[in-house]
Amino acid sequence: MSEFWPVNDVLAHLAGRWRVERTVRDLASGEEGRFEGTTVFSPLEDGGDGLLHQESGTFVWRGTPRPAERTLRFLPGTSAGTSDVRFADGRPFHDLDLTGGHHVAEHPCVADLYRGEFTVHDQDHWRTVWRVGGPEKDLLLTTDYTRERDRSDADL
Structure with missing residues (x-):
């Protein structure tokens, strides 16, 4: 069995x-927080090609839960296995190429560098690991995604 899908x-x-x-x-302080929620990839509101990524849930940091959300735009890339990922306002975020089931992307943000590793495990599971480093940040963000299926999909 392959490590990547x-x-x-x-x-x-x-x-x-x-x-x-x-x-x-x-990584500097050793503190750890946790986010739990959902991400919905739906057609773009303007009817254009691509998907709107809307994430919402609860982030717990230092014992305090807070609502958290973000929106991204996944636009078609140069081939079907690729995407041009952008922030909600249209600014470029990173490229994404999952044709091999694994991709590494970078995003410079002011003085910080975000380095993301994307791994697809199977049709219903994938993971991102972002390492954020810079003068103010030393973070590791690990996100696991599990497809939610409705009852009509349960037997697939």
Whole structure:
């Protein structure tokens, strides 16, 4: 069995609803937080090609739970197995190529560097690991995604 699960059409693969579990570790202090929620990949509101990524849930840091959300845009890339990922306002975030089931992307943000590793395990499970380093941040964010299926999909 392969360590990675290749994705021929990244937008078709991601479409739908995913359960999200994320740990956020501050490597400098040793503190750890946790996010639990959902991510929905749905058609773009303007009818354009691509998917709207809407994440919402609860982030617990230092024992205090807070609502948390973010929105991204996954646009078609140069081939079906790729995507151009952008922030909600259209600014570039990173590229994504899952044709081999694994991808590494980088995003410079002011003085910090975000380095993300994407791994697809099978049709219903994938993971991202972001290492954030810079003068103010020393973080490791590990997110596991599990596809949520409705009852009509349960026998697939």
